[in-house]
Amino acid sequence: MAIEQALQIFVFVILTLMTLGGGLAVVTSRNLFHAALSLILSLAGVVGYYVLLDAGFLAIVQLLIYIGAISILILFSIMLTRGLMTPRQVQRNEQWWIAALVVFLTFVVLIVALWQMVWPIADDEALRTPNVAISQLGEALVGPYAIPFEIISVLLLVALVGAIVLARETENNQGSHAEAGSSE
Amino acid sequence: MDWIAGLLIPFVKALVLVVLLLTGFAYLSYVERKLVARFHVRYGPNRAGPFGLLQPIADGLKMLFKEEIIPRHADKLFYLMAPAIVVVPALLVWAVIPISNFSFRIFGYEITFYLTDLNIGLLYALAVAELGTYGIILGGWSSNNKYALLGALRTSSQMLSYSLPMGTALLSILAVVGSLSLVDIVNAQRGLWFIFLQPLGFLIYFITGLAETNRSPFDLPETENELVAGFVTEYGGIKFALFYMGEYISMMTTSALATTLFLGGWWGPFVDELPILGIFYFVLKMSAVVFLIIWVRASLPRVRFDQLMGFCWKFLLPLGLFNVMVTATVVALWG
Numbered sequence: 001m002a003i004e005q006a007l008q009i010f011v012f013v014i015l016t017l018m019t020l021g022g023g024l025a026v027v028t029s030r031n032l033f034h035a036a037l038s039l040i041l042s043l044a045g046v047v048g049y050y051v052l053l054d055a056g057f058l059a060i061v062q063l064l065i066y067i068g069a070i071s072i073l074i075l076f077s078i079m080l081t082r083g084l085m086t087p088r089q090v091q092r093n094e095q096w097w098i099a100a101l102v103v104f105l106t107f108v109v110l111i112v113a114l115w116q117m118v119w120p121i122a123d124d125e126a127l128r129t130p131n132v133a134i135s136q137l138g139e140a141l142v143g144p145y146a147i148p149f150e151i152i153s154v155l156l157l158v159a160l161v162g163a164i165v166l167a168r169e170t171e172n173n174q175g176s177h178a179e180a181g182s183s184e
Numbered sequence: 185m186d187w188i189a190g191l192l193i194p195f196v197k198a199l200v201l202v203v204l205l206l207t208g209f210a211y212l213s214y215v216e217r218k219l220v221a222r223f224h225v226r227y228g229p230n231r232a233g234p235f236g237l238l239q240p241i242a243d244g245l246k247m248l249f250k251e252e253i254i255p256r257h258a259d260k261l262f263y264l265m266a267p268a269i270v271v272v273p274a275l276l277v278w279a280v281i282p283i284s285n286f287s288f289r290i291f292g293y294e295i296t297f298y299l300t301d302l303n304i305g306l307l308y309a310l311a312v313a314e315l316g317t318y319g320i321i322l323g324g325w326s327s328n329n330k331y332a333l334l335g336a337l338r339t340s341s342q343m344l345s346y347s348l349p350m351g352t353a354l355l356s357i358l359a360v361v362g363s364l365s366l367v368d369i370v371n372a373q374r375g376l377w378f379i380f381l382q383p384l385g386f387l388i389y390f391i392t393g394l395a396e397t398n399r400s401p402f403d404l405p406e407t408e409n410e411l412v413a414g415f416v417t418e419y420g421g422i423k424f425a426l427f428y429m430g431e432y433i434s435m436m437t438t439s440a441l442a443t444t445l446f447l448g449g450w451w452g453p454f455v456d457e458l459p460i461l462g463i464f465y466f467v468l469k470m471s472a473v474v475f476l477i478i479w480v481r482a483s484l485p486r487v488r489f490d491q492l493m494g495f496c497w498k499f500l501l502p503l504g505l506f507n508v509m510v511t512a513t514v515v516a517l518w519g
Contacts, residue, residue, distance in 0.1 A: 033325060037262075040318075060307045068314035069344060075321055076340045079333060134304065134364060 019045030209432045210240035223482035250421030262326035267423045270319030270430030280305035284450040284462035305366040317343045324415035335414025345496045350392035352504025353385045356511040370449030377448035384507045386446040393438040400481035439473035
């Protein structure tokens with residue numbers, strides 16, 4: 001049992017280094033593409049936490065959505081930007097001190113909140129039960145949590161429609177440019 | 185002695201599986217060349233050994249002894265990492281694929297023909313298979329070459345788009361079985377294979393499988409008439425071979441998943457009496473799907489990029505959603 005615990009702590013330390021180190025690299029890296037890859041490392045660390053906590057379903061969902069889909073989209077959009085081959089971005093603008101202030105205050109609030117929180121610790125019985133069945137999760141989503149679930153889907157729909165509207169506008173501009181070009 | 189069951193047996197099984205898959209890759213490349221040659225009314229490789237059977241070994245040795253060339257402007261770390269990132273996820277998926285329900289006992293330990301029966305096996309397979317995309321994106325980006333970058337761009341959009349209809353095909357299977365475990369899914373097909381229950385689902389899975397493994401007619405990431413060689417432009421020697429290894433192993437993985445999900449896995453005549461036959465049936469069905477993939481390559485021309493995207497978003501996705509809706513209604517009413 002002692003070996004198992006030591007191993008768990010060892011894995012936890014490695015995952016923490018991955019998550020925090022990746023996060024740090026995201027904001028310090030001057031190469032945008034490297035920053036995005038560091039973000040993926042950080043997200044992979046979170047997958048590891050879920051596996052360590054026996055939350056297999058959450059781990060796979062994190063892998064599928066954040067690493068498999070969202071990060072690829074981020075890389076995709078970075079690859080479409082200019083000057084990708086020699087990417088040396090300026091790291092701050094004139095508003096850096098406002099951002100620093102907000103970050104510091106958020107940090108203080110988080111620390112205070114986390115300090116005062118009494119964390120419920122699951123008893124051994126709950127820890128020993130196997131993963132919650134996915135069907136239970138599904139039933140909860142269409143049962144007691146149906147309204148929040150629907151609100152989220154409406155939110156996503158709004159975002160989707162918004163994105164299409166934005167994209168259409170530029171498409172029309174390009175279209176009119178192209179027409180103007182052809183008429184000249 | 186818990187560590188034997190917990191550590192040693194999975195390790196040995198994984199090792200056997202990896203060796204088999206790598207050998208499978210070598211001979212799959214031979215089989216593909218031979219088959220495509222037959223479709224073209226040619227002979228195909230026939231110089232190395234009887235019937236050219238030693239051709240994969242000759243190819244492998246040649247690739248291995250090539251000089252290693254790394255472009256000066258390449259991002260070296262990711263340039264070297266990319267081929268491995270393509271191969272590893274394709275191998276990892278095999279951890280959950282049940283080859284047979286046959287099991288035997290050796291020194292009191294039960295040996296089954298799958299590494300693990302995850303209760304979320306199907307999601308695992310989907311998530312891990314998707315990671316292979318990173319190898320191609322990183323390879324294309326780190327080469328620092330515009331053709332390679334365009335290849336990588338195409339891949340990322342293609343794989344992201346086609347994983348949606350693939351998800352709908354898998355969703356309809358889930359609605360029927362009610363479990364994400366691949367062993368449960370195969371067991372549910374004991375009487376009737378899902379290809380008969382979900383013909384539309386199989387069609388969608390097969391088409392998206394072709395696109396996800398970058399096989400013809402969806403091999404746009406490496407269109408040689410537009411992009412030199414796409415994401416592999418700057419790669420040579422064994423690193424080039426690794427990209428191919430990734431593609432062929434993904435091809436086997438897709439076929440194995442198609443077998444598990446739609447073709448009844450290990451089920452076939454006399455499997456109840458003689459469970460060991462299941463291994464044979466599994467390999468047979470998988471080979472049939474692989475053959476189909478190669479046949480498609482020899483028959484269909486490559487599609488254009490806008491056709492590829494239009495087909496996915498305007499045809500496959502609505503079709504997949506329709507299939508899920510019909511399946512869900514039927515299951516809800518009579519399931």
